[in-house]
Amino acid sequence: MAHKVNPDFFKELQKYGAGDINDCFNCGNCTAVCNLTDANAAFPRSMIRRIQLGMEDNLIEAPEPWLCYYCGECTDTCPRQAGPGETMATVRRFAVSKYDPTGLAGLMYRSPAATMIVTLVISIILTLFLIGSEESGSGPDWIFELVPYGAVHTLGLIISVLLGIVLVAGFVNIARHFLSGVGGVGFLVKRKPAQWRKAAVNVFCEIITMKRHGECQKDTEIDKPKILRQRFVHWCIMWGFFGLFAATVLDYIFIYLMGWEIFIPARILGTIAGIVMLYGVVVAIIKRFLGKETCSKSSFMADWWLLWMLFALTITGFWLEVAVTVEASNVVNDIVLLLHTVLAMDLIILLALTKIAHMVYRPVALLFYYLKS
Amino acid sequence: MSETQGQRVNGHIRERFDTLVVGGGIAGLESALDLAEQGYRVLVVEKEASIGGKMIALSKVFPTLDCSSCITTPKMSAVAHHENIEIATHTSVTAIEENAGTHRVELVRRPTYVDEDLCIGCSLCEEACPIEYPDPFEEGLGSIRAIAVPFTNAIPQKAVLNPEYCIACGACAKVCPTDAVKFDQEQLIYHVDADSVIIASGFTLNSVYLKPQYNAAMSRNTITPMQLERLLAPHGPYGRVLRPSDGKVPDSIAFVLCAGSRDQSIGVPYCSRVCCMYSIKQAILLSGAVPLADITIYYMDIRAFGKGHEQFYKNAQAMGINFVNGKVARIDNIENNDMSLRIENLETGQVEENRHDLVVLAQGIIPQPVKPDGLNAVAGDDGFVERPEIHRPAWTGMEGVFVAGVAAGPKDIVDSIMDAGAAAAEASGFLSRREEKGKMFF
Numbered sequence: 001m002a003h004k005v006n007p008d009f010f011k012e013l014q015k016y017g018a019g020d021i022n023d024c025f026n027c028g029n030c031t032a033v034c035n036l037t038d039a040n041a042a043f044p045r046s047m048i049r050r051i052q053l054g055m056e057d058n059l060i061e062a063p064e065p066w067l068c069y070y071c072g073e074c075t076d077t078c079p080r081q082a083g084p085g086e087t088m089a090t091v092r093r094f095a096v097s098k099y100d101p102t103g104l105a106g107l108m109y110r111s112p113a114a115t116m117i118v119t120l121v122i123s124i125i126l127t128l129f130l131i132g133s134e135e136s137g138s139g140p141d142w143i144f145e146l147v148p149y150g151a152v153h154t155l156g157l158i159i160s161v162l163l164g165i166v167l168v169a170g171f172v173n174i175a176r177h178f179l180s181g182v183g184g185v186g187f188l189v190k191r192k193p194a195q196w197r198k199a200a201v202n203v204f205c206e207i208i209t210m211k212r213h214g215e216c217q218k219d220t221e222i223d224k225p226k227i228l229r230q231r232f233v234h235w236c237i238m239w240g241f242f243g244l245f246a247a248t249v250l251d252y253i254f255i256y257l258m259g260w261e262i263f264i265p266a267r268i269l270g271t272i273a274g275i276v277m278l279y280g281v282v283v284a285i286i287k288r289f290l291g292k293e294t295c296s297k298s299s300f301m302a303d304w305w306l307l308w309m310l311f312a313l314t315i316t317g318f319w320l321e322v323a324v325t326v327e328a329s330n331v332v333n334d335i336v337l338l339l340h341t342v343l344a345m346d347l348i349i350l351l352a353l354t355k356i357a358h359m360v361y362r363p364v365a366l367l368f369y370y371l372k373s
Numbered sequence: 374m375s376e377t378q379g380q381r382v383n384g385h386i387r388e389r390f391d392t393l394v395v396g397g398g399i400a401g402l403e404s405a406l407d408l409a410e411q412g413y414r415v416l417v418v419e420k421e422a423s424i425g426g427k428m429i430a431l432s433k434v435f436p437t438l439d440c441s442s443c444i445t446t447p448k449m450s451a452v453a454h455h456e457n458i459e460i461a462t463h464t465s466v467t468a469i470e471e472n473a474g475t476h477r478v479e480l481v482r483r484p485t486y487v488d489e490d491l492c493i494g495c496s497l498c499e500e501a502c503p504i505e506y507p508d509p510f511e512e513g514l515g516s517i518r519a520i521a522v523p524f525t526n527a528i529p530q531k532a533v534l535n536p537e538y539c540i541a542c543g544a545c546a547k548v549c550p551t552d553a554v555k556f557d558q559e560q561l562i563y564h565v566d567a568d569s570v571i572i573a574s575g576f577t578l579n580s581v582y583l584k585p586q587y588n589a590a591m592s593r594n595t596i597t598p599m600q601l602e603r604l605l606a607p608h609g610p611y612g613r614v615l616r617p618s619d620g621k622v623p624d625s626i627a628f629v630l631c632a633g634s635r636d637q638s639i640g641v642p643y644c645s646r647v648c649c650m651y652s653i654k655q656a657i658l659l660s661g662a663v664p665l666a667d668i669t670i671y672y673m674d675i676r677a678f679g680k681g682h683e684q685f686y687k688n689a690q691a692m693g694i695n696f697v698n699g700k701v702a703r704i705d706n707i708e709n710n711d712m713s714l715r716i717e718n719l720e721t722g723q724v725e726e727n728r729h730d731l732v733v734l735a736q737g738i739i740p741q742p743v744k745p746d747g748l749n750a751v752a753g754d755d756g757f758v759e760r761p762e763i764h765r766p767a768w769t770g771m772e773g774v775f776v777a778g779v780a781a782g783p784k785d786i787v788d789s790i791m792d793a794g795a796a797a798a799e800a801s802g803f804l805s806r807r808e809e810k811g812k813m814f815f
Contacts, residue, residue: 027631027673028717032702033586037717037724045717077586077702079636219586 009054015110016097017300018090019083024048030074030084035215040372041067044074044084047091060098061181065091066358066365069216071230072294076220086298093302096357099173101166105353112301119305122349126342129155146334152341153256156248159345166352171360178368191371199370203363210235220293228283230295236280237310243273244317248344271321278314281307306355309347316340390416390459392800393478393567395466395745398426399786400778400793401573402448407797409457413804416565417452418480419462423527425449426575430510432605434786435654436685442526442606449528462529467562468746469570469774474807476567476773479745484558486534487520491553494522494530498545498554506538508610512600514617515610520545520554525608568807569773569800572748572758573793576779578736583639587632587704587734593618594710595732598651605658614662616731618710622663623731627714628652628670629701633737635673641737643755646783648735649676653686655733656694669695669729671716679785699725704732738783748774757782767796775799 006012010022024045031037031045043064050059068088075085097106108115133151144152179185191199206212213231221229247270254263285307287296316336323333348356392408394401397419405415417424429449431441452458461480468479487498499521508517510524517523519538522530534545534554546554581589581597589595594616596604603609616623630652634645649672656668675696677686690696699716707713711730718725740756751769753759758769758776767775777796778789 025673026719027700028719029700029702031717032699032715032724039723042717042722042724046722077584077638079631079638079700081637 003055003058006054006056009056010051013051013090013094016090016093017086017109017298018051019086019298020080021048021051021082021084021087023080023082024052024078024084025080027079029077029079033073033077034068035071035073035218036067036069036212041369043068044088048082048084048087051087051091058181059091060095061177063178063181063365063368065095066362067212067369068092069213069230069234070295071217071220072297073220075294085294089300092358093300096354096361099170099177099357099361100353101169101173102353104350105357108350108354109300109302115301115305119346119350123342123346126155126345127338130338130341144337146331147338147341149256153252155341155345156252159348163348163352163356167357167360170352170357171364174361174364178364182368182372188371195371199367202370203366206366207363210238230293233280233283233287236276237284240273240275240277240280240314241310243269244277247273267321270317274314274317274321277310278318281310281314285311302354306351309343313340313343313347316343388565390414390565390567391804392416392569392571393418393466393469393476393565394571394573396426396573396575396778396780397421397424397452397460397462398573398575398778398789399428399445399448400575400780400789400796401426401571402452403790403793404571404573404777404797404800405452405458406448406455407794408801409452409455411801413457413801415458416567417458417460418464418466419460420465422463422485422523422531422533423449423529424452424460424462425526425528427599428786429524429526430512430599430606431602432607432609433654433658435650436679436681438654438657440607442608446526449526453528460529463533466745470747471772472566474568476570478565478567478570480563480565482561482563484536484560485531486536486539486555486558487532488553488555488558489529489531491551492531493551493553494532495550496522496532497548497550498532501544501548503542503544504538504540506535511603511610512597514600514603569775569803571767571775571777571796571800572751572769572780573777573796574741574744574780576738576783577741579633579639579641579739581632581734581736583633584636586702587629588706589704589734592704592706592710592712592732594623594712594730595704595734598648598655598733598735601655601733605655605662614659616710621730622666624663624666625729626656626659626663626666626668626731626733627701627712627727627729628656628668628733628735629704629714630670630672630735631700632734634735636737639737641739644676644783645735645738646676647738647785650679650682650685650785652733652735653677653689653694657685657689657692660692660694667695669697669727671697671699671701671714673698673700679787738779740780751776765799767792767799773800773803775803 026045026049028045031042037043041064047059047064065088070085070089072085075083078084093109097109104118108118130147130151133148210231213234217230226232247266250263250266254260254266287293288299288303291297316339319336320340391413392415394405394415394417397417401417402424405417409415425445429442429445433439434441453460461482463485464480464482466478467481470477499518502518502520504519505516506519507513508515520532520534522532541556581595596617604614630648634641634643652670656670659666659668675686677683698719701714701716703715705713711728712732714727714729716725744752751758751771751774758781760766760768760776760781761770762768767777769776775796777793
């Protein structure tokens with residue numbers, strides 16, 4: 001198949017954080033040192049080679065960038081110190097921008113200022129909508145003086161639908177690209193049912209346990225306690241996020257739709273998920289501050305943005321939980337509620353375009369990888 | 374300072390030399406001979422117990438496959454017997470100070486606990502000694518007595534006692550026919566003057582433990598190229614090629630090139646220049662020594678730049694030696710003390726794990742760590758001696774100080790010898806200009 005070559009591709013990729021990959025002399029050390037490479041997936045050198053050759057299309061048709069969890073061993077052992085690990089992260093950022101239909105992701109990755117402006121604009125719109133709404137609901141009035149109870153849920157519903165649309169669009173886009181990488185739909189049709197079943201089970205297990213993530217870091221984090229390893233930290237953030245999302249949905253169903261006073265299981269789930277998330281976020285922030293591990297040495301604006309947003313979200317969440325429990329009514333709590341709501345919605349809108357997108361991309365890439373085996 | 378040594382300084386060794394040669398390897402010996410032949414008086418200082426350097430331990434040289442010790446031994450002998458050359462072994466140069474147009478040199482002779490003037494090299498002490506330790510000349514593969522002549526063709530043929538292993542039982546002293554064993558010998562510091570200096574301090578090899586991914590510390594069958602040289606040498610430790618862990622004749626041997634050089638992650642960004650060729654040479658010799666073995670050379674790119682090197686490489690390919698393009702990233706120890714090498718085969722783009730029962734890691738060439746005081750200025754960023762002027766290739770930038778061989782950067786034996794000739798020519802020019810000047814004044 002013919003490929004278009006873009007001679008300026010490396011320059012374009014540098015805007016997404018690519019390091020010194022032109023130093024690479026293609027020795028293959030990075031690919032061989034990686035614990036996740038095998039006969040069906042050889043990276044990062046194959047990706048670096050594509051960048052050096054300017055094979056832009058070919059690059060985003062590859063599922064390999066999404067199989068990498070960035071342990072940093074390739075970067076540590078690279079004879080040319082060309083930063084293959086960081087290059088994989090760069091390719092992921094670039095791919096996200098390419099798959100994103102709105103173009104906002106690319107803008108945010110390329111420019112920290114744009115990230116700030118976009119966040120601010122969306123926050124202002126959300127705030128105006130929340131404060132300006134006259135809608136009321138069945139929630140307690142004392143904390144919903146500033147932000148009407150009904151408005152939160154209506155807006156939340158709208159945003160969830162938007163999230164769904166964006167994720168589906170992302171799914172379609174990435175699947176389209178991966179398919180053209182393996183030569184069309186014929187690849188999927190030819191797989192046997194047993195292969196599909198096995199691949200699906202493997203992907204599901206990976207999402208639950210993050211086993212490959214542990215496999216990835218088995219050499220770099222060998223002397224670290226398990227609870228400080230990347231796998232656990234990432235697992236905490238991911239499941240904390242899911243838990244909080246689930247708790248919010250349960251609250252919506254039982255309290256808003258069914259009119260219960262309080263739904264204890266959702267409250268417990270939310271508290272536990274919040275603690276788990278807070279732990280993951282705090283450890284991740286400390287790791288990035290210390291910058292001792294290769295994978296946390298170079299922090300992109302988007303990385304900090306995500307962590308601080310999550311941090312603020314969890315802290316305001318706990319604040320509200322305390323406020324609700326002791327039924328304290330004051331202006332500060334009203335403002336915290338507004339902040340919390342806006343942050344949550346910001347996150348969902350913007351992350352759908354950038355970081356959350358990998359919740360769709362990684363499983364799809366894994367599915368293609370397992371189907372190939 | 375014992376009495377004999379004091380006399381030695383005042384009596385046997387002159388205090389003034391035309392040239393001081395730092396290092397008694399092939400480059401140092403060649404420059405010393407070239408200068409001595411022109412009538413200059415030369416002092417060769419060698420830190421080991423014998424001159425001969427690295428080359429005397431090698432099996433054969435590339436690309437001619439000539440016997441290495443057959444070239445080195447006559448040179449060593451010629452130097453030792455030359456009337457214009459003095460040798461100071463077991464001695465290090467600790468300081469060089471420029472002083473009124475000449476160089477004041479401080480030398481430290483570490484004790485050998487054997488009086489060099491009395492010892493006749495009969496080896497009776499060696500036979501009497503009850504202690505054995507891993508032989509440094511055989512790279513730890515064989516063993517040697519705590520008091521012994523360092524190796525068969527060592528020059529000088531004098532016994533040396535290793536205090537780290539000696540238990541001071543006195544068995545050697547009892548049998549010594551000349552009463553040469555001196556347990557109370559002390560370190561000796563003395564000074565000489567030298568008009569010119571040739572640095573031929575050679576090189577050392579970096580550690581095979583530098584890359585934790587290679588697990589060399591945990592493996593008994595990961596060996597160094599110098600160890601393989603000894604295994605291949607006709608007078609080597611076993612007389613044939615056996616792997617260290619169990620004495621088995623290896624049947625699948627891997628050479629890992631660039632294991633210690635061209636790798637910024639271990640601080641050696643430059644090419645060591647000789648590993649490609651000596652590995653090919655060793656592979657060729659191995660296919661003679663163990664004809665049934667599979668031999669694989671893992672390389673990034675083969676640098677066969679010298680005269681006859683490319684043909685040598687082609688011959689090796691034709692002999693059935695397997696060349697695999699790809700840098701070895703991991704070496705894992707598996708059952709039977711075998712090793713599994715993980716590479717990306719660059720011809721197929723596939724990751725491979727290949728099993729071998731003997732692995733040779735091509736270490737990087739790095740400069741000798743200790744530089745005499747006063748000579749630090751001539752070392753470049755990488756530790757090798759700088760040569761600031763391209764039209765004076767042996768000059769270090771310091772008045773009367775020249776460099777020869779690998780001390781100036783990695784190179785093979787042929788280039789080292791040419792370098793040594795150049796350094797001797799420069800030194801001789803410098804010395805004759807100095808004499809001319811002297812005539813003008815007086």
